[in-house]
Amino acid sequence: MRYDERDADELEGLTQELEARYATAQGANLALDLTRGKPGADQVALSDALDGALAGDFLASDGVDVRNYGGLRGIPEARALGAELLGISPEQVMAAGNSSLSMMHLAFDTAMNDGLNGPPWRELGAVKAICPVPGYDRHFTLTESFGVEMIPVPMDAAGPVMDEVEALVDAEPLAKCMWCVPKHSNPSGCTYSDATVRRIAALGQRSPGFVTLWDNAYAAHDFHFPGAELDDVLAHAVEAGVADSVVLFASTSKISFAGAGIAFVGGSANTLAALEARLAVMTVGPDKVNQLRHARFLNGRLDEHMRAHAALVRPKFEAIERVLAAALGGLGIARWTQPSGGYFVTVNTLPGLAKAVVALAGDAGVRLTPAGATHPYGQDPNDDTIRLAPTFAALDEVETATRTLALCIQLASARRLRAAAQAAQAAQ
DSSP states (O other): GGGGGSOOOHHHHHHHHHHHHHHHTEEEEEOOEOSOOOOOOHHGGGGGGTTTTTTTBBBBBBBBBBSSOOOOTTTHHHHHHHHHHTTTOGGGGGSSOOOOOHHHHHHHHHHHHSSSSSSSSGGSSEEEEEESSSSOHHHHHHHHTHHHHHHHHEEEETOHHHHHHHHHHHHHEEEEEEOOOOOOOOOTTOOOOOHHHHHHTTTTHTTTTTTEEEEOTTOBBSSSSSSOOOOHHHHHHHHTTTTEEEEEEEEEETOOOOOOOOEEEEEEHHHHHHHHHTTTTTOOOHHHHHHHHHHHHTTTOOOHHHHHHHHHHHHHHHHHHHHHHHHHHTTTSSSEOEEEEEEEEEEEETOOOHHHHHHHHHTTTTEETTTTTGGGGGGOOOEEEEEEESSOOOOHHHHHHHHHHHHHHOOOOOOOOHHHHHHEEEEE
């Protein structure tokens, strides 16, 4: 029976029952963590063969000795791997160090201070960034660090709500960029539709100098194969005559070793030249030894490798779905996503309850990403969005944490609805 169909007396009894169950959960001394999207130890172990993969052969396919300096755009083999992840050509790819986030910072910094697709943003005034929500908290932190105002726009199953995005770009000339996680989006899990990708690619026509920051972090992280298809945003931007308006990012951080992978940047010739010029001030080249061992380990077997990841990760997401459906299905107090890949599940509570639920879960020994982290400035106006990151925990821990979360949602909802029912009863 739905909670909102119960009268005040029924809600009182339900709340007392849930309070008792919650007290039992608190006494279980849990110490579980679903806060960050880190690969589990069994996942990184899939790449242990990287150690020693070169067997003393340090020559790249172009004859370069990877132990030495140089090569800002990376070795050919690594650029080919990035091209496979991003769905573009190797000539459109730069292979870098281990962090795609650092390359996003490089792109943002270049746009601000040197110009990436037009004049430097600092010369234009108080530029603004469009941020689809729920979204990735590190994008927001990066943007805020530059003093750029963030404007949230909603997401739906097809990606950012493009009617709102286009209206905003048309009305606000200082809105100069938009963040996107286009496949198995963080945290909703959606993959942008073809129509959405085409409309995003054309944003540069609507606003000269506009840049789409295309963070395709989960390009290969499908649960089933063949995986979800994502349209080619760069090809559409080329067709629209705005090739410089899209910068793509990916990495092997959740494919191989999370702290010792390769980051990739994709874009037009002009974009890569601008990034290379700024990067040249900071370094004389990336870790090409790491690039070569990754290329030899993954090229030609990326699909096989990601199937092995899926076999480890998929059961954890299936467990979340199973537990939430059994505990919350039909109660009218929560909804959640059912992603086909990626690293996250989004749970939506009744409005105004996400922070309360996260606090209850924390007091019961289950750490969750802070409520509001999925929105700019940590402010979720509806206070209803919770992000679950199950990959790092063991399967039994995911099941226990999800059962505890479901109990906390039940309790917070029952308390809220009981108070409302009692207030209505008193007013009669």
